[in-house]
Amino acid sequence: MALSDSDLRILRELARDGRQTNAELADKVGLSASQCWQRLRRLENSGVIKGYGARIDHDALGVPETVLLELAMERNEGIEVEAVCETLARLPEVLEVRMTTGDFDIFAKLAVSGTRGYERFLRERLYKIKGIRQSRSSFSLRCYKDEISVVP
Structure with a gap:
């Protein structure tokens, strides 16, 4: 799958903060909320985005x-x-x-x-x-x- 500049901006922004709303993401990457949502779904459905997760502090879990x-x-x-x-x-x-x-x-x-x-x-x-x-x-x-x- 060929990635556009908009796709790459979305990926960079999600790598920085995967919890932001679609509206926040769209604003940061310069797209309408609708365009951003469609691109995001395409990236997810094609497997470019494999999933989302939390970064856990291992110290807090006792395995530092x-x-x-x-x-x-x-x-x-x-x-x-x-x-x-x-x-x-x-x-x-x-x-x-x-x-x-x-x-x-x-x-x-x-x-x-x-x-x-x-x-x-x-x-x-x-x-x-x-x-x-x-x-x-x-x-x-x-x-x-x-x-x-x-x-x-």
Whole structure:
């Protein structure tokens, strides 16, 4: 689907604030409310807009630490990387899972309650997944940018 300048303005504005009314959005992107609503529905129906959500403060939920986890899979055990990715994606601590290239096959981003919470994740969840050959993890010290989407 080809995106117009108006579509891109709508997407940029929604990425900044997804809760604004259609009238507010239309005013900010320079369209009538009707035109804006029609474009918004087209962007949603075509799948360009996948959904809407709230950004949650993990500190308030008791899981303030972010762990970046890389996993390398055994090649000869017949374990599909995709199946492990799907298993990880179902775990509540896991915020993001990606199949990757390079030395590691999978990247995952977790929200945990410190080192003890991470140890519990490892013991009770990760170590029970078959086929993982190696893992490497890093605790994020500070986040400088945390965007959900990019609009060119």
